[in-house]
Every structure is written in C-alpha cells, then in structure tokens.
Amino acid sequence: MAKTVEILSNLRDVTKIVFAQKRDYEYDYAQTQMLSEIAEVYKKLIRERNVLGYHSLSGNPARFNQIQRIMFNLIKSDPLGAYVELERILREERIALDKARDKMSAAQNKRYIQIMEYVLGLLNETKLISVSSPFLAGYRVGERDLYRRIFNPAIKPDFMFTKLMAAYPNDGVELDNYSVDDTEVTIFQLSDNVQYLYHIMPPEFKLDEEKYELLDLARNIMAEHKPKKDEFVDPERMRSVFYNVGSDLLEDLANYRNIRLRAKELDSLTKILVRYTVGFGLVEVLLSDEKIQDVSINSPMGQIPIFVVHADFDDCRTNIIPTNTEAESWASKLRMVSGRPLDEANPLLDTELELPGASTRVSAITRPLDPSGIAFSFRRHRDRPWTLPLYIKNKMVNPLAAGLISFLVDGTRTLLVAGTRSSGKSSFLSSILVEIMRRYRIITIEDTLELPTNSMRRLGFNIQPMKVASALSVGSSEMSAADGIRSTLRLGDSSLIVGEVRSSEAVALYEAMRVGAAANVVAGTIHGDSPYGVFDRVVNDIGVPKTSFKATDIIIIAAPIKSADGMHKMRRVTQITEVRKQWSDDPLIEGGFCDLFKYDAKRDELMPTDDLITGESEVLKLIAGNIVDFAGNWDAVWENIQLRGKCKKRQVEMSEQYDDPELLEAEFTILCNDMMHLISERIKTKSGVLDTKKIFFEWEQWLTHHLKKKKQIR
Numbered sequence: 001m002a003k004t005v006e007i008l009s010n011l012r013d014v015t016k017i018v019f020a021q022k023r024d025y026e027y028d029y030a031q032t033q034m035l036s037e038i039a040e041v042y043k044k045l046i047r048e049r050n051v052l053g054y055h056s057l058s059g060n061p062a063r064f065n066q067i068q069r070i071m072f073n074l075i076k077s078d079p080l081g082a083y084v085e086l087e088r089i090l091r092e093e094r095i096a097l098d099k100a101r102d103k104m105s106a107a108q109n110k111r112y113i114q115i116m117e118y119v120l121g122l123l124n125e126t127k128l129i130s131v132s133s134p135f136l137a138g139y140r141v142g143e144r145d146l147y148r149r150i151f152n153p154a155i156k157p158d159f160m161f162t163k164l165m166a167a168y169p170n171d172g173v174e175l176d177n178y179s180v181d182d183t184e185v186t187i188f189q190l191s192d193n194v195q196y197l198y199h200i201m202p203p204e205f206k207l208d209e210e211k212y213e214l215l216d217l218a219r220n221i222m223a224e225h226k227p228k229k230d231e232f233v234d235p236e237r238m239r240s241v242f243y244n245v246g247s248d249l250l251e252d253l254a255n256y257r258n259i260r261l262r263a264k265e266l267d268s269l270t271k272i273l274v275r276y277t278v279g280f281g282l283v284e285v286l287l288s289d290e291k292i293q294d295v296s297i298n299s300p301m302g303q304i305p306i307f308v309v310h311a312d313f314d315d316c317r318t319n320i321i322p323t324n325t326e327a328e329s330w331a332s333k334l335r336m337v338s339g340r341p342l343d344e345a346n347p348l349l350d351t352e353l354e355l356p357g358a359s360t361r362v363s364a365i366t367r368p369l370d371p372s373g374i375a376f377s378f379r380r381h382r383d384r385p386w387t388l389p390l391y392i393k394n395k396m397v398n399p400l401a402a403g404l405i406s407f408l409v410d411g412t413r414t415l416l417v418a419g420t421r422s423s424g425k426s427s428f429l430s431s432i433l434v435e436i437m438r439r440y441r442i443i444t445i446e447d448t449l450e451l452p453t454n455s456m457r458r459l460g461f462n463i464q465p466m467k468v469a470s471a472l473s474v475g476s477s478e479m480s481a482a483d484g485i486r487s488t489l490r491l492g493d494s495s496l497i498v499g500e501v502r503s504s505e506a507v508a509l510y511e512a513m514r515v516g517a518a519a520n521v522v523a524g525t526i527h528g529d530s531p532y533g534v535f536d537r538v539v540n541d542i543g544v545p546k547t548s549f550k551a552t553d554i555i556i557i558a559a560p561i562k563s564a565d566g567m568h569k570m571r572r573v574t575q576i577t578e579v580r581k582q583w584s585d586d587p588l589i590e591g592g593f594c595d596l597f598k599y600d601a602k603r604d605e606l607m608p609t610d611d612l613i614t615g616e617s618e619v620l621k622l623i624a625g626n627i628v629d630f631a632g633n634w635d636a637v638w639e640n641i642q643l644r645g646k647c648k649k650r651q652v653e654m655s656e657q658y659d660d661p662e663l664l665e666a667e668f669t670i671l672c673n674d675m676m677h678l679i680s681e682r683i684k685t686k687s688g689v690l691d692t693k694k695i696f697f698e699w700e701q702w703l704t705h706h707l708k709k710k711k712q713i714r
Helices: 002-008 029-047 061-077 079-099 103-124 127-135 145-150 209-222 229-233 235-256 263-275 282-287 324-338 388-393 399-410 425-435 453-458 481-488 505-516 531-541 618-625 634-657 666-687 692-713
Strands: 017-020 023-027 154-157 163-165 173-180 183-189 196-201 292-297 307-310 314-318 348-355 358-365 375-381 414-419 441-446 462-467 495-501 522-527 554-562 569-579 593-600 605-608
Touching: 002 029, 002 061, 017 029, 023 029, 029 061, 029 103, 029 127, 061 079, 061 103, 079 103, 079 127, 103 127, 127 145, 154 209, 196 282, 196 307, 209 235, 209 263, 235 263, 235 348, 282 292, 282 358, 282 375, 324 348, 324 358, 388 399, 388 425, 388 634, 399 425, 399 569, 399 593, 399 605, 399 618, 399 634, 414 425, 414 531, 425 495, 425 522, 425 554, 425 666, 453 462, 495 505, 505 522, 522 531, 531 554, 531 569, 569 605, 618 634, 634 666, 634 692, 666 692
Parallel strands: 196 314, 414 522, 414 554, 441 462, 441 495, 495 522
Antiparallel strands: 017 023, 023 154, 154 163, 173 183, 183 196, 292 307, 292 375, 307 314, 348 358, 358 375, 554 569, 569 593, 593 605
C-alpha cells in the first residue's frame, strides 16, 4: 500500500490499479479513487511541510518524531492506523493543554492540536475514512482485516482472461450454499440491492502458484494449435482429444519441474486447461449448475458482471467479469460451431452449444446492433425432457389440465404453446412430446436446436430432428424453415413439432396442420400473451389467412407470474383455449375462442370452465366422434380425462412418498403412460368397455408393486 500511494501521488487521473503476479489483482475505479485521495493528502502534507511550521515542535523531540513518522510514513502504509494515532495524540494534547502550567507549554500544545486538527480534517474528507469510521473503534495499527473488507480486487490468473471478485460481500446475508462438481456456490442477499449475488469459487482460483505456472505454460503451448472448423463438428470428440493431449502435456511439464501431481490433481488441472483453451471458461462453470436457467453477458466487456437467472432466486448478478479478449474468443468459437457468421453484415448469431453437463442455446450480437461491442445470452436447457408430472409438482399445471393435454395429444390435435420470453414455452412443448406414444414417428423442425431430441432418442422415441436457417440469417446455405416444414410432408406419416413459429414459415406450418391434423399431432411455440394475441400475430403480422388459422385446435398460454413484492417469479399455464371453426372475421367478437381452463390467481391454480365440465368443447367432441367408446358419450370422455389426471397426480404423490424425484422424470413418466395404455387395452378386450375405475385400480396396483420391487433392488 505504501508503494502504491507513493506512485499515485506522482500521477493524475488513475482509474485502475493492477498488481500483476501469477494472478492479476485488479482494483476498480471506486477503490482506486479511495487510494488516490490518500495519495493527495500525503502529497499535500509533503508540499506544506514548511508552511505547517514543524520547527516550532522541536520542544518535544519524541512527539515531533512521532508525528513525522505518522504523517510521512504511516499514512502511506496504514492510513487508518495514521488516523487512529492522530486522534489519540489529539486527545492527549487537549488534556495536556488543560494541565499546562506555563504559556510556553500551552502554546506548544496548541500548535500540536492545530496541526492534528488540520491533518485529521484532510483525512475526514476522504472516502476511505468515511466508509471505515464505523469500524475504527478498537482498531490497532498494523491490522489489515478492515482493509480486506474495503478493498476487494478482481482476480485473474495468468492463463485466464475472465476476472472474478473472490471476496464475499461485507454486507451480504448468506441465503444458500452448495457445490457443483468442485465449484463452491453461495447465494447472498445484499442490503442495498434487490438483486441477489450468485458467488462462485471455482477450483482454478484456489490453486497454488506452481500449478498456476504449469497451467500458464500448458496454455501457451496448446494455444499454438488453432482449432479448425471441422474439429468443432463433434465437440465431444474434440474435447476428448484435447483432454488427452493436455493431460500428457501437464504431466510432462510437472515432471520437468519436479512437481508431483496425484491422479485427481492432474485430472482437475486438465479439465481447467481444456475449459480455457477450446471451451468457454467460467461460462461452462455457470452452466454446469442445473439451477441456472439463463446467463447474460452484456457489453462493454470488462466493466459489467455476468448476470444469471436462478431456479430458486430468479435474477442474480455474479462475481464474474468477462474481458473483451474472452468475448472475442467465444465469438470465434461460436462461428465455427454454428457455421454461421457474426460480423457487421450479420450482427446476430443464434446457435446451440453442447457443453459438459449442459445443452444450451446461445445468442450473440455485435456492432452495429450492439454499439458498445459484443454481448451474449446463454439459455440452459434441462438435461432431460420436462414432463407433465414435473409441472404438476411445480404448480405450472394441475392434474386435470395435464390429463386434458394428454387426451388432446392422443386425439392428434394441433396445439400452439404461446407466451412471452422466459415463460417456459419450449420446455412445456417438450413435456407434450413425452406424451406422444413411442410407436409414432416424430419430426422436429428448429432453427436452433432446443428440444431434447437426443434424450428422447435415448428413451426409445422414433424422432428425427431437422435444423433450418434462422429467420434472421442472411444469405445462409441452410434450408428455410418453410421449405423444411413442407419437406416433412414427404417424409411419411409423422407428428410434426416446430420449435418456434416466427415468420413466413407459419404459412407452411398451417399447410401441415390442415393436411396432418386428422392423423398426427402438430404442435409448436409462438410468442403471444393471449389467444387473440396469437391470432393477431399469426394473421396480421405473419400473414396466414384467417381460414387457415382455424386449423389451430388448442392454444396453451404460459406466463411468468410475479409475487406482490416483485422479487419472485413463478411460471404458470394461465389459459387453455380451443379455437372454434364457426367464425369468419374476428374470433374474439364472434365467439371463436372457448376457454377450457383459466388461471385463478387467488387459488394459484388452473380451474376448468363450465364449457369444459358440461362438454361444450367442439374439439373434444371431434376427438370423441372418431372413437367408438367415446362417440356421443361425454361422460366417457370426461372420465378418461380424469383418469389420465389421476394417474399423473398419483405419480407425483408416490414420488413425494418415496422421496424419489426420478419418478417424475421422462423415463418413468413414459413407463407410466405406456402401462396406462396397455392396461386400458387389456380391460377393454376383456370386458368390452373402458372401465376407468378398473383401469386406475390395476394401474395403481402396478405402480405400487413396481416401486416396492424397485426399492427392494436398491
């Protein structure tokens, strides 16, 4: 500190202090200003040394030397200590003045007091003294704990470009603490900020100096290899190759420097090395946390922390500050991964990214769209598909609504899941996919792969993903979304799922709906906050004819619901509406929309409407008209919907009873659905009717037996 203050006293307009070692310790503008103010006080005391008349203090050499030491030495190395010492001397001199027996002693005491008051006055005007004054009681010269509370550097090891504010906030209240792999995560509530702080301490910030040196050497060597575009075609294989090369390299360097590395240490260092060479650095650490939903990295780089959306704490800022070098590196990798441009002619890039432990959608923008540089948004997808039982547990839907959706899927209707950004549209669409029986083929069409097609393929689904050009891309070699949708009609009998309806591809989608609605499920997501909002967007904004819009059977509205204090956000399905066909111009005025479920805010639950309960749904009548057991029998339809809802509710209850969250996941949900269908078929064959009470009884028996058997195996 003494050296820093001395340097600052000879400079002007310093905005940042960086101590460069094996780690860079960077102090921001506010912290630099606090030290600059101390440097100004020191410089002023040096300049006014003669004006202050120190020669008049020579009557007490011990006191003279003490004040000299404080003002010209201690104030640089320990300004808080200097302040406390000067306060103590001032008190002593005032007491001495009261006891002075002659004019000469009194004059000497007054001169001391005058100088002390002058210096303390200078120090009192500084921010450092202002922020530390509540903690100075009992302070002892030489202590550094209080400085650690005030000065918190951003730390950046040599081999990294990202900075991290390692220290915990002084005024933070710890709300949660957990570990993700080797990374410690702590959530803090701050006294002066509505945002929570998501604080991480990854393993790369807890290494000793010799390991930092190893990583720095290895990174410089590996940086000589510039990955080519074809290497990014298979990111998993590329990482495997780089891991093996990096592990051998680190082992060789450690042996050369006589550093012993255990197998676990070598593995940890290699993962860090790969993360900062072909990977995405601390972004990967964030996305490895299953509770993280979104990561926002705003420009300008190096000044703003990364922000995240947390499943439990909503919007949080982090202790990570990315730099421009890191951002440019990420942009280059995204260009190679996606095969799409990101430049002034194409300032927006949308793609998907497979990272260790996370699948994510990435959007990047640059100049001129972002005048201050480059920015990123990472949306983390759940590792496994969402399911309706999971949404029942999270209160996004209730069991009866889930039963209706299951019935509509089996009834091969056309569905649009609508909502605002971050309302959970795509995730809810993936739960609808899980309801499609595995005996049917599914084709998905997306410009950025978000639906869990790989997971569903592993679960035994006959699913074919198709990737098309982004609606915002210019001059792309990829097939347009409209052509992609039309091509699916030539791929045979399939359910068609469109990731998001954005523009002209909606015309082709409605062609597919009109052709395929009677045979297979057609579903997609679209931005809209109400059924009429969906109609307005599809017809007036995108240009789909009104008569074609009637091919939509069901609109499901998802929305984020905020708490009264504005601090919390919950996702809910707020409306399930059918689109009737007997209207010509405006469905809102002419009764073209029929609500089947509406959200009740007081109950925080979807409630069935009278139209649903009394069987006035035309869509359900159409489904029933094609099924012998349901034709003309609304009670049978209603009982089947309730049966499906009861099965899903029981699945959630058993998950809670056995304390087994796996019972809500896709694998077990599919098994439960399959057994419900198989038991229904068996009872229908045996008795000639779909007896819902018998079906549920046998299904529940199977579930209980299966879970007991599973518990015994464990």
